[in-house]
Amino acid sequence: MGTMTRGRSLALRWGVQVAMALPLAILVGRWLMMAGGVSPLDAGLTAEPVAETINRLGLWALRALWLALAITPLRRLTGWAWLAPWRRPLGLWAFAYGCIHLLVYFVLDQGAAFDLLWADVVKHRFILLGMATWLMLLPLALTSTRASIRRLGGRRWQALHRLVYPAGGAAAIHFILRVKGFQIEPWIYAGLLLTLLGMRMVPRRRIKV
Protein backbone atom coordinates (compact mmCIF):
# COMPACT_ATOMS: atom_id res chain seq x y z
CA MET A 1 0.00 0.00 0.00
CA GLY A 2 2.77 2.42 0.90
CA THR A 3 5.14 1.33 -1.85
CA MET A 4 5.33 2.57 -5.42
CA THR A 5 7.39 1.69 -8.47
CA ARG A 6 9.99 4.19 -9.61
CA GLY A 7 8.20 4.78 -12.91
CA ARG A 8 4.89 5.55 -11.25
CA SER A 9 6.60 7.76 -8.70
CA LEU A 10 8.28 9.74 -11.48
CA ALA A 11 5.01 10.04 -13.40
CA LEU A 12 3.22 11.31 -10.30
CA ARG A 13 5.97 13.79 -9.56
CA TRP A 14 5.77 15.18 -13.08
CA GLY A 15 1.98 15.08 -12.81
CA VAL A 16 2.16 17.44 -9.83
CA GLN A 17 4.42 19.83 -11.75
CA VAL A 18 2.12 19.86 -14.78
CA ALA A 19 -1.02 20.24 -12.64
CA MET A 20 0.47 23.20 -10.78
CA ALA A 21 1.81 24.83 -13.95
CA LEU A 22 -1.50 24.52 -15.78
CA PRO A 23 -3.39 27.41 -14.07
CA LEU A 24 -0.43 29.70 -14.77
CA ALA A 25 -0.28 28.55 -18.40
CA ILE A 26 -4.02 29.22 -18.80
CA LEU A 27 -3.60 32.68 -17.28
CA VAL A 28 -0.68 33.46 -19.61
CA GLY A 29 -2.79 32.20 -22.51
CA ARG A 30 -5.61 34.57 -21.59
CA TRP A 31 -3.18 37.49 -21.47
CA LEU A 32 -1.81 36.50 -24.87
CA MET A 33 -5.39 36.52 -26.18
CA MET A 34 -5.76 40.08 -24.86
CA ALA A 35 -2.44 41.04 -26.43
CA GLY A 36 -3.90 39.75 -29.69
CA GLY A 37 -6.83 42.15 -29.40
CA VAL A 38 -9.41 39.98 -27.62
CA SER A 39 -11.35 41.93 -24.97
CA PRO A 40 -10.64 41.01 -21.33
CA LEU A 41 -14.26 39.85 -21.00
CA ASP A 42 -13.95 37.51 -23.98
CA ALA A 43 -10.55 36.35 -22.73
CA GLY A 44 -12.27 35.22 -19.52
CA LEU A 45 -10.61 37.76 -17.22
CA THR A 46 -13.64 39.96 -16.43
CA ALA A 47 -13.75 43.67 -17.19
CA GLU A 48 -10.94 44.22 -14.67
CA PRO A 49 -8.22 41.80 -15.82
CA VAL A 50 -5.50 43.10 -13.50
CA ALA A 51 -7.55 42.56 -10.34
CA GLU A 52 -8.80 39.21 -11.64
CA THR A 53 -5.24 38.07 -12.40
CA ILE A 54 -4.00 39.15 -8.95
CA ASN A 55 -6.90 37.29 -7.33
CA ARG A 56 -6.40 34.08 -9.32
CA LEU A 57 -2.66 34.03 -8.65
CA GLY A 58 -3.31 34.57 -4.94
CA LEU A 59 -5.84 31.75 -4.88
CA TRP A 60 -3.43 29.33 -6.53
CA ALA A 61 -0.68 30.33 -4.11
CA LEU A 62 -3.08 29.46 -1.28
CA ARG A 63 -4.14 26.18 -2.87
CA ALA A 64 -0.55 25.06 -3.42
CA LEU A 65 0.39 26.02 0.14
CA TRP A 66 -2.61 24.16 1.57
CA LEU A 67 -1.75 21.07 -0.51
CA ALA A 68 1.85 21.23 0.73
CA LEU A 69 0.58 21.45 4.31
CA ALA A 70 -1.73 18.48 3.69
CA ILE A 71 1.09 16.08 2.80
CA THR A 72 2.32 15.27 6.32
CA PRO A 73 -1.15 14.76 7.86
CA LEU A 74 -2.11 12.55 4.90
CA ARG A 75 1.07 10.51 5.30
CA ARG A 76 0.34 10.07 8.99
CA LEU A 77 -3.25 9.04 8.36
CA THR A 78 -2.59 6.69 5.46
CA GLY A 79 0.99 5.58 5.92
CA TRP A 80 1.74 6.45 2.28
CA ALA A 81 5.44 7.31 2.21
CA TRP A 82 5.35 8.08 -1.51
CA LEU A 83 3.51 11.34 -0.77
CA ALA A 84 6.63 12.83 0.85
CA PRO A 85 8.44 14.02 -2.32
CA TRP A 86 5.41 16.12 -3.30
CA ARG A 87 5.76 18.48 -0.38
CA ARG A 88 8.73 20.47 -1.67
CA PRO A 89 7.44 21.07 -5.24
CA LEU A 90 4.03 22.11 -3.87
CA GLY A 91 5.70 24.52 -1.44
CA LEU A 92 7.82 25.96 -4.23
CA TRP A 93 4.77 26.36 -6.46
CA ALA A 94 3.03 28.20 -3.62
CA PHE A 95 6.02 30.55 -3.43
CA ALA A 96 6.16 30.92 -7.23
CA TYR A 97 2.47 31.86 -7.43
CA GLY A 98 3.00 34.21 -4.48
CA CYS A 99 5.90 35.88 -6.29
CA ILE A 100 3.92 36.42 -9.49
CA HIS A 101 0.91 37.56 -7.42
CA LEU A 102 3.13 40.15 -5.72
CA LEU A 103 4.82 41.14 -8.98
CA VAL A 104 1.54 41.78 -10.83
CA TYR A 105 0.22 43.73 -7.83
CA PHE A 106 3.41 45.82 -7.65
CA VAL A 107 3.76 46.52 -11.38
CA LEU A 108 0.16 46.83 -12.57
CA ASP A 109 -1.69 47.84 -9.40
CA GLN A 110 0.96 50.06 -7.83
CA GLY A 111 2.52 51.25 -11.09
CA ALA A 112 5.91 49.87 -9.92
CA ALA A 113 6.16 52.72 -7.39
CA PHE A 114 8.00 51.62 -4.24
CA ASP A 115 6.68 54.59 -2.25
CA LEU A 116 3.08 53.56 -3.01
CA LEU A 117 3.85 49.95 -2.14
CA TRP A 118 5.45 50.97 1.15
CA ALA A 119 2.51 53.25 2.01
CA ASP A 120 0.10 50.40 1.27
CA VAL A 121 2.07 47.94 3.43
CA VAL A 122 2.35 50.35 6.35
CA LYS A 123 -1.25 51.56 6.30
CA HIS A 124 -3.27 48.45 5.47
CA ARG A 125 -3.32 45.25 7.52
CA PHE A 126 -4.51 43.22 4.55
CA ILE A 127 -1.49 44.21 2.44
CA LEU A 128 0.84 43.90 5.43
CA LEU A 129 -0.30 40.31 6.03
CA GLY A 130 0.16 39.44 2.36
CA MET A 131 3.67 40.85 2.43
CA ALA A 132 4.40 39.05 5.70
CA THR A 133 3.29 35.77 4.12
CA TRP A 134 5.65 36.28 1.20
CA LEU A 135 8.55 37.25 3.49
CA MET A 136 8.00 34.12 5.59
CA LEU A 137 7.92 31.89 2.52
CA LEU A 138 11.06 33.48 1.04
CA PRO A 139 13.61 31.83 3.39
CA LEU A 140 11.75 28.52 3.04
CA ALA A 141 12.07 28.64 -0.73
CA LEU A 142 15.74 29.67 -0.52
CA THR A 143 16.54 26.78 1.83
CA SER A 144 14.47 24.12 0.07
CA THR A 145 17.52 22.25 -1.26
CA ARG A 146 19.28 19.24 0.27
CA ALA A 147 22.45 21.33 0.47
CA SER A 148 20.61 23.80 2.72
CA ILE A 149 19.58 21.00 5.07
CA ARG A 150 23.23 19.92 5.34
CA ARG A 151 24.45 23.48 5.77
CA LEU A 152 21.89 24.43 8.44
CA GLY A 153 21.69 21.07 10.13
CA GLY A 154 18.48 19.07 10.35
CA ARG A 155 17.17 20.57 13.57
CA ARG A 156 17.76 24.21 12.63
CA TRP A 157 16.36 23.59 9.15
CA GLN A 158 13.20 22.08 10.64
CA ALA A 159 12.80 24.97 13.07
CA LEU A 160 13.11 27.46 10.20
CA HIS A 161 10.59 25.56 8.08
CA ARG A 162 8.01 25.76 10.85
CA LEU A 163 7.51 29.29 9.51
CA VAL A 164 5.12 27.66 7.06
CA TYR A 165 2.42 27.60 9.77
CA PRO A 166 2.38 31.33 10.57
CA ALA A 167 2.73 31.96 6.83
CA GLY A 168 -0.40 29.88 6.22
CA GLY A 169 -2.24 31.72 8.98
CA ALA A 170 -1.22 35.12 7.60
CA ALA A 171 -2.28 34.05 4.09
CA ALA A 172 -5.70 32.92 5.35
CA ILE A 173 -6.30 36.22 7.18
CA HIS A 174 -5.03 38.15 4.12
CA PHE A 175 -7.78 36.44 2.08
CA ILE A 176 -10.47 37.09 4.72
CA LEU A 177 -9.57 40.78 4.91
CA ARG A 178 -9.48 41.17 1.13
CA VAL A 179 -13.20 40.65 0.59
CA LYS A 180 -16.04 43.07 1.24
CA GLY A 181 -18.47 41.97 3.93
CA PHE A 182 -18.95 38.35 4.96
CA GLN A 183 -18.14 35.89 2.20
CA ILE A 184 -17.88 32.17 2.78
CA GLU A 185 -14.94 31.25 0.49
CA PRO A 186 -12.09 32.77 2.58
CA TRP A 187 -13.52 31.14 5.70
CA ILE A 188 -13.54 27.74 3.97
CA TYR A 189 -9.81 28.15 3.30
CA ALA A 190 -9.23 29.22 6.91
CA GLY A 191 -11.25 26.22 8.12
CA LEU A 192 -9.19 23.89 5.92
CA LEU A 193 -5.98 25.30 7.39
CA LEU A 194 -7.23 24.73 10.94
CA THR A 195 -8.25 21.19 9.98
CA LEU A 196 -4.79 20.49 8.53
CA LEU A 197 -3.09 21.86 11.64
CA GLY A 198 -5.50 19.88 13.82
CA MET A 199 -4.68 16.70 11.91
CA ARG A 200 -1.06 17.14 12.96
CA MET A 201 -2.18 16.45 16.52
CA VAL A 202 -3.31 12.96 15.44
CA PRO A 203 -0.85 10.32 16.75
CA ARG A 204 1.67 9.17 14.13
CA ARG A 205 1.13 5.92 12.27
CA ARG A 206 4.14 3.85 11.36
CA ILE A 207 5.09 4.82 7.81
CA LYS A 208 5.08 1.88 5.40
CA VAL A 209 8.02 2.01 3.05
Next chain:
Amino acid sequence: MLIRNPNPHHPTEAEATAEGHYWNRRAIVAGMVGVGLLPSSVLSAGEEPALARLVAKRTRDAGEPATSYENVKHYNNFYEFGFGKEDPSRNAGRLRTHPWTVKVDGLVAKPGVVDIDRLTRLFPLEERVYRHRCVEAWSMVIPWTGFPLAALLKMVEPLSNARYVAFETLHDPSQMPGQRTRSLQWPYVEGLRMDEAMHPLTFMALGLYGRVLPNQNGAPLRLVVPWKYGFKSIKSIVRIRLVDRQPPTSWNLTAPDEYGFFANVNPAVDHPRWTQSRERRIGDWLPRRTLPFNGYADDVAGLYRGMNLVRNF
Protein backbone atom coordinates in the same frame (compact mmCIF):
# COMPACT_ATOMS: atom_id res chain seq x y z
CA MET B 1 -38.70 64.47 -24.43
CA LEU B 2 -35.01 64.00 -23.84
CA ILE B 3 -33.04 66.83 -22.32
CA ARG B 4 -29.27 66.90 -22.25
CA ASN B 5 -27.85 68.96 -19.42
CA PRO B 6 -24.23 69.84 -20.17
CA ASN B 7 -22.09 70.30 -17.09
CA PRO B 8 -18.39 71.14 -17.13
CA HIS B 9 -17.77 68.69 -14.28
CA HIS B 10 -19.37 65.72 -15.99
CA PRO B 11 -17.24 63.45 -18.12
CA THR B 12 -17.64 64.28 -21.77
CA GLU B 13 -19.59 62.04 -24.12
CA ALA B 14 -16.45 60.68 -25.73
CA GLU B 15 -15.29 59.67 -22.27
CA ALA B 16 -18.41 57.60 -21.76
CA THR B 17 -18.39 54.96 -24.41
CA ALA B 18 -17.15 54.04 -27.82
CA GLU B 19 -19.60 55.23 -30.45
CA GLY B 20 -19.93 51.78 -31.96
CA HIS B 21 -21.25 50.41 -28.69
CA TYR B 22 -23.66 53.29 -28.27
CA TRP B 23 -25.22 53.20 -31.72
CA ASN B 24 -26.28 49.60 -31.41
CA ARG B 25 -29.06 49.50 -33.97
CA ARG B 26 -30.87 46.56 -32.44
CA ALA B 27 -31.46 48.63 -29.33
CA ILE B 28 -32.81 51.72 -31.06
CA VAL B 29 -36.50 51.75 -31.70
CA ALA B 30 -36.87 54.21 -34.54
CA GLY B 31 -39.03 57.24 -33.91
CA MET B 32 -39.48 56.48 -30.23
CA VAL B 33 -39.24 59.47 -27.93
CA GLY B 34 -39.92 57.88 -24.55
CA VAL B 35 -40.79 54.60 -22.94
CA GLY B 36 -44.34 55.86 -22.63
CA LEU B 37 -44.80 55.19 -26.32
CA LEU B 38 -43.99 51.52 -25.88
CA PRO B 39 -46.37 48.91 -24.54
CA SER B 40 -45.22 47.07 -21.40
CA SER B 41 -44.89 43.86 -23.39
CA VAL B 42 -42.01 45.37 -25.35
CA LEU B 43 -40.19 46.21 -22.14
CA SER B 44 -40.11 42.62 -21.03
CA ALA B 45 -39.12 41.27 -24.43
CA GLY B 46 -35.64 39.91 -25.10
CA GLU B 47 -34.41 43.03 -26.88
CA GLU B 48 -33.57 46.04 -24.73
CA PRO B 49 -35.53 48.91 -26.27
CA ALA B 50 -34.09 52.39 -26.36
CA LEU B 51 -35.44 54.78 -23.76
CA ALA B 52 -35.29 57.65 -26.16
CA ARG B 53 -34.15 58.56 -29.62
CA LEU B 54 -30.47 59.23 -29.19
CA VAL B 55 -29.21 62.75 -29.61
CA ALA B 56 -26.52 63.22 -32.29
CA LYS B 57 -23.22 62.97 -30.44
CA ARG B 58 -20.43 65.47 -30.59
CA THR B 59 -17.21 63.55 -30.28
CA ARG B 60 -14.57 65.29 -28.22
CA ASP B 61 -11.25 63.99 -26.99
CA ALA B 62 -11.83 63.26 -23.34
CA GLY B 63 -8.30 62.10 -22.67
CA GLU B 64 -9.79 58.98 -21.07
CA PRO B 65 -10.67 55.61 -22.51
CA ALA B 66 -14.29 54.57 -22.73
CA THR B 67 -16.24 52.16 -20.58
CA SER B 68 -17.99 49.79 -22.94
CA TYR B 69 -21.61 48.76 -22.61
CA GLU B 70 -20.48 45.12 -22.34
CA ASN B 71 -18.22 45.92 -19.39
CA VAL B 72 -20.94 47.90 -17.64
CA LYS B 73 -23.31 44.96 -18.09
CA HIS B 74 -20.88 42.28 -16.97
CA TYR B 75 -18.99 43.88 -14.09
CA ASN B 76 -21.30 44.58 -11.18
CA ASN B 77 -21.66 44.43 -7.44
CA PHE B 78 -25.20 43.29 -6.71
CA TYR B 79 -24.96 40.84 -3.81
CA GLU B 80 -28.59 39.87 -4.21
CA PHE B 81 -27.34 37.88 -7.21
CA GLY B 82 -23.97 36.66 -5.91
CA PHE B 83 -20.56 37.86 -4.75
CA GLY B 84 -18.65 37.57 -8.02
CA LYS B 85 -18.52 40.51 -10.41
CA GLU B 86 -20.04 38.40 -13.18
CA ASP B 87 -22.63 36.68 -10.96
CA PRO B 88 -25.24 39.44 -11.39
CA SER B 89 -25.13 39.20 -15.20
CA ARG B 90 -25.49 35.42 -14.91
CA ASN B 91 -28.19 35.31 -12.24
CA ALA B 92 -30.26 38.47 -12.61
CA GLY B 93 -32.22 37.17 -15.60
CA ARG B 94 -34.77 35.65 -13.22
CA LEU B 95 -35.72 39.08 -11.82
CA ARG B 96 -39.19 40.13 -13.03
CA THR B 97 -39.21 43.89 -13.49
CA HIS B 98 -42.77 44.06 -14.84
CA PRO B 99 -45.11 44.71 -13.17
CA TRP B 100 -43.17 46.90 -10.70
CA THR B 101 -44.36 49.54 -8.29
CA VAL B 102 -42.51 52.00 -6.09
CA LYS B 103 -44.06 53.10 -2.82
CA VAL B 104 -43.27 56.70 -1.85
CA ASP B 105 -44.35 57.47 1.70
CA GLY B 106 -43.31 58.71 5.11
CA LEU B 107 -43.22 62.41 5.91
CA VAL B 108 -44.94 63.58 2.73
CA ALA B 109 -48.22 65.33 2.00
CA LYS B 110 -49.03 63.09 -0.98
CA PRO B 111 -47.87 59.52 -0.37
CA GLY B 112 -48.55 56.99 -3.08
CA VAL B 113 -47.60 53.95 -5.08
CA VAL B 114 -46.26 54.63 -8.56
CA ASP B 115 -46.18 52.07 -11.35
CA ILE B 116 -42.86 51.95 -13.21
CA ASP B 117 -44.50 52.63 -16.59
CA ARG B 118 -46.19 55.73 -15.18
CA LEU B 119 -42.94 56.82 -13.57
CA THR B 120 -41.22 56.88 -16.95
CA ARG B 121 -43.88 59.29 -18.23
CA LEU B 122 -44.12 61.55 -15.19
CA PHE B 123 -40.90 63.48 -15.78
CA PRO B 124 -38.90 64.56 -18.82
CA LEU B 125 -36.14 62.02 -19.34
CA GLU B 126 -32.59 63.30 -19.31
CA GLU B 127 -29.31 61.71 -20.22
CA ARG B 128 -26.46 62.26 -17.80
CA VAL B 129 -22.91 61.05 -18.32
CA TYR B 130 -21.53 60.37 -14.83
CA ARG B 131 -18.41 58.90 -13.32
CA HIS B 132 -19.12 55.87 -11.16
CA ARG B 133 -16.62 55.08 -8.38
CA CYS B 134 -16.86 51.84 -6.41
CA VAL B 135 -15.59 51.68 -2.83
CA GLU B 136 -13.39 48.79 -4.05
CA ALA B 137 -11.31 51.33 -6.02
CA TRP B 138 -12.52 50.64 -9.56
CA SER B 139 -14.47 53.10 -11.64
CA MET B 140 -16.48 53.53 -14.83
CA VAL B 141 -18.08 56.28 -16.88
CA ILE B 142 -21.73 55.65 -17.70
CA PRO B 143 -24.41 57.58 -19.60
CA TRP B 144 -27.58 57.18 -17.54
CA THR B 145 -31.13 57.92 -18.65
CA GLY B 146 -33.63 59.05 -16.04
CA PHE B 147 -34.80 62.03 -14.05
CA PRO B 148 -33.64 64.02 -11.00
CA LEU B 149 -34.74 62.53 -7.68
CA ALA B 150 -35.76 66.06 -6.67
CA ALA B 151 -38.56 65.98 -9.26
CA LEU B 152 -40.11 62.90 -7.65
CA LEU B 153 -39.69 64.27 -4.12
CA LYS B 154 -41.28 67.61 -5.03
CA MET B 155 -44.25 65.74 -6.47
CA VAL B 156 -45.00 64.01 -3.14
CA GLU B 157 -44.52 67.30 -1.21
CA PRO B 158 -42.13 66.59 1.68
CA LEU B 159 -43.22 67.83 5.11
CA SER B 160 -41.06 70.36 6.92
CA ASN B 161 -39.78 67.74 9.39
CA ALA B 162 -38.50 65.40 6.63
CA ARG B 163 -34.71 65.34 7.08
CA TYR B 164 -33.66 62.16 5.29
CA VAL B 165 -34.73 59.94 2.42
CA ALA B 166 -34.62 56.17 2.96
CA PHE B 167 -34.53 53.70 0.06
CA GLU B 168 -35.27 49.99 -0.05
CA THR B 169 -34.48 47.27 -2.58
CA LEU B 170 -36.87 44.45 -3.45
CA HIS B 171 -36.72 41.57 -0.97
CA ASP B 172 -37.58 38.32 -2.74
CA PRO B 173 -35.15 35.43 -2.21
CA SER B 174 -36.95 33.38 -4.87
CA GLN B 175 -35.81 35.90 -7.48
CA MET B 176 -32.66 37.09 -5.72
CA PRO B 177 -30.69 34.02 -4.61
CA GLY B 178 -28.08 36.09 -2.78
CA GLN B 179 -30.76 37.03 -0.26
CA ARG B 180 -30.73 33.42 0.95
CA THR B 181 -27.25 34.07 2.35
CA ARG B 182 -26.41 36.10 5.43
CA SER B 183 -23.79 38.25 3.74
CA LEU B 184 -25.91 41.36 4.44
CA GLN B 185 -29.10 42.12 6.34
CA TRP B 186 -31.85 42.00 3.73
CA PRO B 187 -33.50 43.92 2.21
CA TYR B 188 -30.71 46.24 1.09
CA VAL B 189 -31.38 49.73 2.42
CA GLU B 190 -29.78 53.10 1.78
CA GLY B 191 -30.32 56.71 2.71
CA LEU B 192 -29.49 60.29 1.88
CA ARG B 193 -29.75 63.53 3.76
CA MET B 194 -32.57 65.68 2.37
CA ASP B 195 -30.22 68.26 0.85
CA GLU B 196 -28.26 65.47 -0.87
CA ALA B 197 -31.45 63.93 -2.21
CA MET B 198 -32.67 67.27 -3.55
CA HIS B 199 -29.32 68.10 -5.17
CA PRO B 200 -29.61 68.46 -8.97
CA LEU B 201 -26.93 65.80 -9.57
CA THR B 202 -28.86 63.12 -7.65
CA PHE B 203 -30.51 61.00 -10.28
CA MET B 204 -33.06 58.22 -10.62
CA ALA B 205 -31.96 56.01 -13.49
CA LEU B 206 -34.32 53.98 -15.65
CA GLY B 207 -31.73 53.18 -18.28
CA LEU B 208 -28.17 53.40 -19.47
CA TYR B 209 -26.69 53.86 -22.93
CA GLY B 210 -30.14 54.83 -24.17
CA ARG B 211 -31.55 51.41 -23.24
CA VAL B 212 -33.69 50.11 -20.41
CA LEU B 213 -31.55 49.19 -17.39
CA PRO B 214 -30.30 45.61 -17.55
CA ASN B 215 -31.44 43.67 -14.47
CA GLN B 216 -27.90 43.37 -13.15
CA ASN B 217 -27.51 47.15 -13.24
CA GLY B 218 -30.51 47.73 -10.98
CA ALA B 219 -33.60 47.43 -13.16
CA PRO B 220 -36.11 48.84 -13.33
CA LEU B 221 -35.18 51.82 -11.14
CA ARG B 222 -31.99 52.72 -9.33
CA LEU B 223 -30.45 55.68 -7.60
CA VAL B 224 -27.29 57.32 -8.97
CA VAL B 225 -25.31 59.61 -6.65
CA PRO B 226 -22.13 60.29 -8.61
CA TRP B 227 -20.06 61.91 -5.85
CA LYS B 228 -20.52 58.97 -3.48
CA TYR B 229 -19.18 55.42 -3.54
CA GLY B 230 -21.25 53.06 -5.64
CA PHE B 231 -22.86 51.19 -2.74
CA LYS B 232 -24.94 54.32 -2.02
CA SER B 233 -26.54 54.05 -5.47
CA ILE B 234 -29.16 51.49 -4.44
CA LYS B 235 -30.66 49.25 -7.10
CA SER B 236 -34.10 47.77 -7.90
CA ILE B 237 -35.91 50.21 -5.63
CA VAL B 238 -39.38 49.34 -4.29
CA ARG B 239 -39.75 51.96 -1.59
CA ILE B 240 -38.72 55.57 -0.96
CA ARG B 241 -39.55 56.90 2.49
CA LEU B 242 -39.01 60.37 3.90
CA VAL B 243 -38.03 60.31 7.56
CA ASP B 244 -36.87 62.65 10.32
CA ARG B 245 -33.94 60.53 11.55
CA GLN B 246 -30.86 59.16 9.80
CA PRO B 247 -31.99 55.83 8.35
CA PRO B 248 -29.97 52.62 8.64
CA THR B 249 -27.88 51.70 5.59
CA SER B 250 -26.86 48.15 4.71
CA TRP B 251 -23.09 48.37 4.49
CA ASN B 252 -22.92 50.62 7.53
CA LEU B 253 -24.90 48.02 9.50
CA THR B 254 -22.53 45.28 8.31
CA ALA B 255 -19.23 47.08 8.97
CA PRO B 256 -19.71 50.51 10.57
CA ASP B 257 -15.96 51.13 10.87
CA GLU B 258 -15.50 50.59 7.12
CA TYR B 259 -18.60 52.04 5.46
CA GLY B 260 -20.00 55.31 6.72
CA PHE B 261 -23.41 56.83 6.12
CA PHE B 262 -22.08 59.61 3.90
CA ALA B 263 -19.70 57.52 1.75
CA ASN B 264 -18.43 60.53 -0.17
CA VAL B 265 -15.58 59.71 -2.54
CA ASN B 266 -12.58 60.99 -0.60
CA PRO B 267 -9.00 60.18 -1.66
CA ALA B 268 -7.75 61.52 1.68
CA VAL B 269 -9.69 58.95 3.74
CA ASP B 270 -8.60 55.37 3.11
CA HIS B 271 -10.78 52.35 3.60
CA PRO B 272 -9.27 50.56 6.62
CA ARG B 273 -8.06 47.76 4.34
CA TRP B 274 -7.09 49.53 1.11
CA THR B 275 -6.21 52.93 -0.25
CA GLN B 276 -8.83 55.25 -1.73
CA SER B 277 -6.31 57.68 -3.20
CA ARG B 278 -6.19 55.71 -6.47
CA GLU B 279 -8.64 53.83 -8.63
CA ARG B 280 -8.60 51.68 -11.72
CA ARG B 281 -10.86 52.87 -14.51
CA ILE B 282 -12.32 49.79 -16.16
CA GLY B 283 -10.52 49.54 -19.49
CA ASP B 284 -7.29 51.12 -18.21
CA TRP B 285 -4.17 49.18 -17.29
CA LEU B 286 -2.66 51.50 -14.72
CA PRO B 287 -4.35 53.18 -11.77
CA ARG B 288 -5.27 56.87 -11.75
CA ARG B 289 -5.65 59.38 -8.94
CA THR B 290 -9.08 59.56 -7.34
CA LEU B 291 -10.67 63.01 -7.34
CA PRO B 292 -12.36 64.50 -4.25
CA PHE B 293 -16.11 63.91 -4.47
CA ASN B 294 -15.31 61.88 -7.61
CA GLY B 295 -14.65 65.10 -9.53
CA TYR B 296 -17.91 66.80 -8.50
CA ALA B 297 -16.46 68.93 -5.69
CA ASP B 298 -17.46 72.21 -7.36
CA ASP B 299 -21.07 71.05 -7.33
CA VAL B 300 -21.38 69.34 -3.96
CA ALA B 301 -18.58 70.34 -1.56
CA GLY B 302 -20.84 73.09 -0.20
CA LEU B 303 -23.22 70.46 1.19
CA TYR B 304 -20.54 69.44 3.68
CA ARG B 305 -19.07 72.82 4.63
CA GLY B 306 -17.86 72.76 8.22
CA MET B 307 -18.19 68.97 8.49
CA ASN B 308 -15.29 66.75 9.50
CA LEU B 309 -15.11 64.45 6.48
CA VAL B 310 -12.70 62.08 8.22
CA ARG B 311 -15.12 61.44 11.07
CA ASN B 312 -18.21 61.65 8.84
CA PHE B 313 -16.89 59.28 6.19
